[in-house]
Every structure is written in C-alpha cells, then in structure tokens.
Amino acid sequence: EVQLVESGGGLVQPGGSLRLSCSASGFTFSSYTMHWVRQAPGKGLEYVAAMTSKGGSVYYADSGKGRFTISRDNSRSTLYLQMSSLRVEDSAVYYCVKDEADDSRGYYGSGCFDSWGQGALVTVSS
Amino acid sequence: DIQMTQSPSTLSTSVGDRVTITCRASQNINSWLAWYQQKPGKAPKLLIYEASSLQTGVPSRFSGSGSGTEFTLTITSLQPEDFATYYCQHYNNGFPYTFGQGTKLEIK
Numbered sequence A: 001e002v003q004l005v006e007s008g009g010g011l012v013q014p015g016g017s018l019r020l021s022c023s024a025s026g027f028t029f030s031s032y033t034m035h036w037v038r039q040a041p042g043k044g045l046e047y048v049a050a051m052t053s054k055g056g057s058v059y060y061a062d063s064g065k066g067r068f069t070i071s072r073d074n075s076r077s078t079l080y081l082q083m084s085s086l087r088v089e090d091s092a093v094y095y096c097v098k099d100e101a102d103d104s105r106g107y108y109g110s111g112c113f114d115s116w117g118q119g120a121l122v123t124v125s126s
Numbered sequence B: 001d002i003q004m005t006q007s008p009s010t011l012s013t014s015v016g017d018r019v020t021i022t023c024r025a026s027q028n029i030n031s032w033l034a035w036y037q038q039k040p041g042k043a044p045k046l047l048i049y050e051a052s053s054l055q056t057g058v059p060s061r062f063s064g065s066g067s068g069t070e071f072t073l074t075i076t077s078l079q080p081e082d083f084a085t086y087y088c089q090h091y092n093n094g095f096p097y098t099f100g101q102g103t104k105l106e107i108k
Helices: none
Strands: A003-007 A010-012 A018-025 A032-039 A045-051 A058-060 A068-073 A078-083 A092-102 A113-116 A120-124 B004-007 B010-013 B019-025 B033-038 B045-049 B062-067 B070-075 B085-090 B103-107
Touching: A003 A092, A018 A032, A018 A092, A018 A120, A032 A078, A032 A113, A045 A068, A045 A078, A058 A068, A113 B045, B004 B085, B010 B019, B019 B033, B019 B085, B033 B062, B045 B062, B070 B085
Parallel strands: A010 A120, B010 B103
Antiparallel strands: A003 A018, A018 A078, A032 A045, A032 A092, A045 A058, A068 A078, A092 A113, A092 A120, B004 B019, B019 B070, B033 B045, B033 B085, B062 B070, B085 B103
16 A cells, blocks of 8 residues: 655744655655645645656746755655745645656656645744 | 636535536646545545546546546536545646646535
8 A cells, every 4th residue: 555654844934944754655666756746725736846766857846946855765765845945825735746657657757646645734934 | 837727616516416527728638637536634536537537446426528628527426425625637748737726515
C-alpha cells in the first residue's frame, strides 16, 4: 500500500522559512516523479512544484519561484519542500503527491496524481 | 497556462439523484483529464483518469466523458458518501498542471 506522510508544517512569521518532508513507502520511490500541491483554507487546489524521479529536473509554479526549493533523497524515500521568504498567502495545507506513471513511461511522469499524503498545515502569520 | 473551468460551483442534490459536473479547458487537452473527489479534512482521491478511465476501486456509478475542451463527470444514483467537492485537472503536455475551481455537492 502506498503511503505518503508529510511532516514539518507549523506556524511561521512572514519572511520566515520552513522545510516540509514527505516520507514515502509502498512503492519504488526512485522511479516516480513527485509533486507538491497546496490548498489554502476554504480554497481550491494549487499546483506547487515537481521533481523527476532521479532529481534531474524540477518545476515550480510562479507562486513559489525563487522562494521554494524541491528536493528528494531517494536513499531515504523522502521528498522535501524548502520554503523561504514566506508570505501570508502561502498559508495552506501542503500535499505530497505521487505521479501515477513511473519513469519508464516518461521522464516527467504523466501529471496524473494517484496517491496523496494527508497534508501538512503551514500557517504564515505574525 | 491552460485554464480549467468547472460548473456549477455548488450543486444541491439528493441521494439517488443523477449528477453531472462539467469541466472546460481553455485549449485542447485531448483526453488528458483527471477527476478527484475531496471530502472535508481529507486529501483528494483520484476517481477518473484519461477523461473516462475509472481508477481501481472506484464505484461504477462514477463515469467520465469528453475530449478536447469539454468534459463531464457523472454520478448515477448519488450515495450519501458522495457528498464532497470534485475537482478536474488537466495533465496535457507538461507543466503546469492546473485544477478547476471545484464543484461542491450539497445535500438538498
């Protein structure tokens, strides 16, 4: 069974930093592009970032460019999202998400998300 | 970026009803569309991929159709556990993968 468990969320002041972690199990982590998707309170889903299976390529939505850094440690089956210069509008639940396609089907995965973590709440407030 | 527009935003329905939710893409996305269900306080769950393929374990009362720019999610005979928010998402031709704004099914 696929399991994705996020950690590292919390309350941070505007301008501060936070690192989210996502521990993965139940699948060959090193074969899948992984993503972060967020959801502000009472709002819809927003795509945040992605990293290909071996870490060769990354993508950031405009909202996080220059402030967020996605990384992964395949030896630990763990995905990370380092967030800096945080803004009030970054407050959201951040989901770690697994692509449904492994890297034999495409370098970037498919972009369809078949497993989600339970989410980590990030609150940016003074 | 491709924009995804869902309608309606909210739908008041009853158990046993047939429900249809529409999703429109701002450009042709072929059949690269997914539907997700999200219940309050929970993570989204994949229901449909490639516009019409049912994810393993999803009840057959859920179905998807469409291609190009217009897509629908249909739930036949709505069950109490189906009251949730539904999102469409395109995954055509690379980043960014955008979601519709969501459709909330409410009990009438």
